[in-house]
Amino acid sequence: MNPPTLNPRARVEKQVVYPVERDEVWAAITQPAELSRWFGAEVVSLDLRPAGRLVVRHPDGISRRALIETVEAPSRFAFRWLPAPAGAQGADPGSRVEFVLAEVAEGTELTVVETPSLAVGELVPMVGPVILAGSMSDPIGAPPRIMALSR
Amino acid sequence: MDPADAVFSALADPTRREVVRRLSEHPSMTATELAGVLPVSRQAIAKHLAELEQASLVVGERVGRENRFRLTPAPMVEAVSWMSSVGAQWDDRLSRLGEHLGAEPRAGDA
Numbered sequence: 138m139n140p141p142t143l144n145p146r147a148r149v150e151k152q153v154v155y156p157v158e159r160d161e162v163w164a165a166i167t168q169p170a171e172l173s174r175w176f177g178a179e180v181v182s183l184d185l186r187p188a189g190r191l192v193v194r195h196p197d198g199i200s201r202r203a204l205i206e207t208v209e210a211p212s213r214f215a216f217r218w219l220p221a222p223a224g225a226q227g228a229d230p231g232s233r234v235e236f237v238l239a240e241v242a243e244g245t246e247l248t249v250v251e252t253p254s255l256a257v258g259e260l261v262p263m264v265g266p267v268i269l270a271g272s273m274s275d276p277i278g279a280p281p282r283i284m285a286l287s288r
Numbered sequence: 289m290d291p292a293d294a295v296f297s298a299l300a301d302p303t304r305r306e307v308v309r310r311l312s313e314h315p316s317m318t319a320t321e322l323a324g325v326l327p328v329s330r331q332a333i334a335k336h337l338a339e340l341e342q343a344s345l346v347v348g349e350r351v352g353r354e355n356r357f358r359l360t361p362a363p364m365v366e367a368v369s370w371m372s373s374v375g376a377q378w379d380d381r382l383s384r385l386g387e388h389l390g391a392e393p394r395a396g397d398a
Contacts, residue, residue, distance in 0.1 A: 149374045149375045149378060151379070153382050155386060165388060174384075175385040175388045176381060249382070
C-alpha cells in the first residue's frame with residue numbers, strides 16, 4: 138500500500154475577534170456548562186488537563202470522546218477527537234482541534250484550527266469496517282500520525 | 289476556472305455537499321437513489337450531479353439501463369469536502385459563541 142497522501146489543504150482555520158476579556162473567552166471554551174451552550178453538543182465531562190478526557194453528547198444521542206492534548210490557560214487549548222464508528226452521521230476518522238487566544242486592542246482574538254487525524258485519502262472510503270478498524274485500533278495516547286497536518 | 293476553484297465552487301452548495309457525502313457511503317448511486325435519501329427532486333439531483341461531474345468530483349457510468357454515479361478518487365475531493373463541512377460547523381459555533389459572550393464577532397475566515 139502506498140503511504141497516505143498528505144494534502145496540506147485539509148485544514149480548517151477560523152479567526153474571530155470578540156470584544157471581551159481573554160479570561161471570558163477562555164472560560165467559554167473550557168468550562169463544561171459554558172461550552173455546552175454554544176458547541177452544538179452537551180459536554181458530559183471535561184477533565185481539563187493534558188491526557189484528560191472530553192466527552193460530549195450530540196442532540197441525536199451520539200457521544201464523542203476526545204483526548205485533551207494541551208491546556209495552557211488562558212491562551213491555548215487543544216484536543217483530539219477519537220475516531221467514531223459509522224453511525225447516523227457517517228463514520229468520522231477523528232481530528233485535532235486547537236484554540237489559540239490572543240489579547241488584541243479590540244478584545245480577544247480566537248483562532249480555531251481543525252485538522253483531520255487521518256490522511257485525507259482515507260477520509261472518504263470509510264464505508265467498510267476495514268479502514269475504520271485500522272484507525273480505531275490506535276492506542277489512545279498514540280502520537281499524531283500526520284505531524285505536518287496537525288500543526 | 290482553476291480545477292481547485294471549480295471544486296470549491298461545486299461544493300459551495302449544501303445540497304451538493306450532501307450528495308458528495310452520500311456518494312462517499314456507497315460504491316455508486318443513481319440520481320433516483322439519491323433523490324430517495326435527500327429532500328430534493330430527482331431532476332434537481334441530476335442538475336447537481338452534472339455540476340459535480342463538471343468539477344471532476346463525480347463520474348457517471350452506464351450500467352445496464354441505469355446511469356450510476358460515483359466519487360472520483362482524487363484525494364483533494366475528500367479534503368475539500370471535509371473542509372467545507374467542518375468549516376461550516378465552526379462558522380455556526382463561533383457565531384453562537386459570540387452570542388454567548390454577548391458580542392458580535394468582527395472577523396471572518398483567517
